[in-house]
Amino acid sequence: MKEIQLDSRKKIKNNAEPYIIAEIGANHNGDMELAKKMIISAKEAGADCVKFQSWTPKSLIAKEEYERNQVYNDSKKKHFGSLEEMVKKYALTNEQHKELKNFCDDNQITFASSPFSKAEARLLNDLDVPFFKIASMDINYLDFIQDVAAYQKPMIISTGMADLAEIQRAVDACLKVGNERIILLHCISIYPPKYEDIHLNNISMLQKAFGLPVGFSDHTIGVSIPLASVALGSCLIEKHFTIDKDLPGWDHEISADPLEMKTICSESKNIVNSLGSFERTVSEAELEKRKKFRRSLVVNGDLKKGHRLTEDDLTAKRPGTKIAPDEMKYVVGRTLNQDIEEDGLISWDMLN
Structure with missing residues (x-):
């Protein structure tokens, strides 16, 4: 399976x-x-x-x-004006792109953005973004995908x-140049989706079908579903982010707040570390615990030297340090x- 250097700090697989x-997206308002x-x-x-x-x-x-x-969101939250007014307010100028890129560089976090036209892809390339993200809406915009992939x-x-x-076809457009x-993201473009519509098993399916790294672009509320994706091998999690879910705008309600984002970041590492391998092993800690929690053979009564042992003479009790x-x-x-003596543990050196 491929390993891809996504930015200067991290490879993914x-x-x-x-x-x-x-995913800040337009949550900057x-x-x-x-x-x-x-x-x-x-x-x-x-x-x-952070991605815009x-x-x-x-x-x-x-x-x-x-x-x-x-109206482009599935929320009932009211916004400040018409669609055109919001689009104009939320659009980043070229100078704002540069300002945010420099701010990210100064604070040692990767800046990225989804382009929606060839001109915006050129702008992002000039800003030296480490990767391009193609939004779900453009997966059939093959000429655009091919032009972006050509960078x-x-x-x-x-x-x-x-x-x-x-x-x-989208993958082929990249391969053509x-x-x-290429990294694919399983995604359900509903904000938020019903749980029965998420189909996280598609992550494994896409990995097998395309032989590519596969991640998860999440639109659920909370942290359980993106964390579950990690257990299925997700190489990347994209999660909408806000510092206040009550702000007006398209995506604040379904975004992770700082505490939820911290949970996703920390617990995803714990999940990966806990997955281990398919090989059955017993850790050193468990081997040591056997001594306390398993049983050893003990005798049911006082027995004399020369006694021939039967099953009725024996039972098993903690600790597990003997036979x-x-x-x-x-x-x-x-x-x-x-x-x-009765209840005494038997060891091999007691036996003829």
Whole structure:
């Protein structure tokens, strides 16, 4: 299975410590100070990367859609204005991109963003982002994927709303320009999804189907589902992030707060360390514990030297420091070479 250097600090692969992306997206609400607070908070929580979204009011949405004032989230939370007003406020300028990239560099956390047009991909490439993230909505925008992949940086592709054929075509678009550094993210593009619609086993399926590192782009509420993905070998977790779930905006409600992000970062490491291997082993600590918690053969009454032992003479009690109960058949029929009191443990040197 492939191992991919995703940034200067971390390589990723399946069934290893996952790379954690705190997806700020548009949760900065157009406020650079809020964006910087989120970056610092994500860093303190243990995230490897903060990711934004790079679009302009004209690069993503057509005039007709603005006129319909479409709502793009599944939340009932009210926002401050029309779709067009929000898109204009939440869009990052080129200078803001540079400012956030420099701020991340100064604070030693990786800056990344999802481009939604070729111009934005060029901007991010000029900023020397370590990888590109393709949003689920663009998995069938093959010309765009191919153009982004041509920069020869690792490609993270979310698979929400996509069938296997569409995922294969997106992978092929990268391979067509010689870019083999591809990471797929299992994703359900509902905010939040129903548990029965998540199908975490798709992580294992995608690993086998494509032979690529596979992670999980999470839109659930809480930490249990992304952590469960780690047990299935997820190489990367992308989780929306906010410092206040009550802020207005598209994704704050379904985002992880700082405590939840810290839990994801720390517990994912514990999960990986606990998975171990398929080989059955007994640790040194457990071997030592056998002495206290297992049983040894003891006698049921006072017995004299020369007595020939029967099953009725024997039972098993703690500690497990002498003859184990599953070795009773090698004891029955042997004679004692010394006296032994009731409830005394038998050792091999007592037997003829």
